[in-house]
Amino acid sequence: MSTVTIEEQVWKALAGVLDPEIPAVSVVDMGMIEKVEVRGATARVVVLPTFTGCPAVPVIREDVAAAVSRIEGIEEVEVQFSFNPPWTSDRITDEGRTKLRDFGLAPPTGAGPVLITSIALPVKASCPFCGSTDTHNENPFGPTPCRALYYCNACRNPFEQFKPV
């Protein structure tokens, strides 16, 4: 017998909440959901912001609350932002990485948790358009706090890289 628990329904709803700045990936793909708890008719969702100063946080709060409150049996949604543990770029799922690439954003490099002393931009990022690594960094900063700017020497496209952090 398989029944879908209410927690599973919450996770499913969260998988439909898109990152407002990168609408190709959900907050689940980004590894931003630390915890889901349902007690009675109250759901509590703990979200880890990707960057402290991310201006998308208030939008994410609203979107998470709206998506979860649509679940039958949920009357109250508590959305809590936390830095414990700090969000790190290795939390992005494999599916999330594929979606980022398809969106034109090079996913962050490195598999395991990034050590503070080794946080750095890769010298050669992998171009999300042609796959070449004949690229160079143009700017450690970009249009949002989480992105850096690169240029692909092979296909001559500028592209963005999600910063390893």
Next chain:
Amino acid sequence: MSDSLISLLTALGDDELILGHRHSEWTGFAPHIEEDVAFSSIAQDEIGHAAGYFGILGTLTGDDPDHIALGRAPEDYRNAVLCERANGEWAYTLARHWLYDTADDLRLEVLESSAHEELAQLATKMRREERYHLIHADAWIKRVAHGPVEGRTRLEGGLSRAFGEAIGLFEPFEREDDAIKEGWLPTASSELRRRFIDRASASLDELGLPTEVRAGVDEAAEFVASSSGDLIASGEEPPGQGTRSTGGGGRRGVHSDDFRQLWDDMTRTYREHPGATW
């Protein structure tokens, strides 16, 4: 909770807010489009970090973080004078950026083990982000130090001005002794200052920059209690326009003329349109 914790968070948040505001003034004006983007992004990070500190502060005092940021009188800000100085020329901006982010890294490193759990978690997260500021600042300092003589000379000028002022980041804030006793700040400002001077001096040596840019920095200067009970650097004048100082004063609300202009600009909308939302 604790007055010393409030005092610590105010100093930390104000440094980030005020320097973030100065960095944002390069938006549209930086000498290079990539730097326009970089300084805008760094400004956004710093102001976001200020919001993080003010968020914790708000839970202690009951104040709205926006009000903490924009609703205080000029003399209630506790940022170091270094952070409020007008941007001036690019070389000064780079020198300040490098010195500040070097100092901030040392400060965040110790705050990661603050007895205030939420502050410790915030510091851990912020330090990872600040890493990119350091990478950016280091790259620029290196580029200019190894470049043509005019840029190098200007950088030395910027460093000469900013180095002394950077020492003001380590002026003890009000009730610092209590904050150390409680474990909110695990390492005293005087020790952080020593680490900062050591680290920055080692980098200057490595880059072949003259350590004379530190002239005027009295490494042994103590911020002592005056007869009025205020903490002042021994023999120090209030910060004036263009004068060289040890950069003290900010932690007790004594600011330069540059601050007044910044405050006026930064808080104008908040003051003229109370309750406005956007």
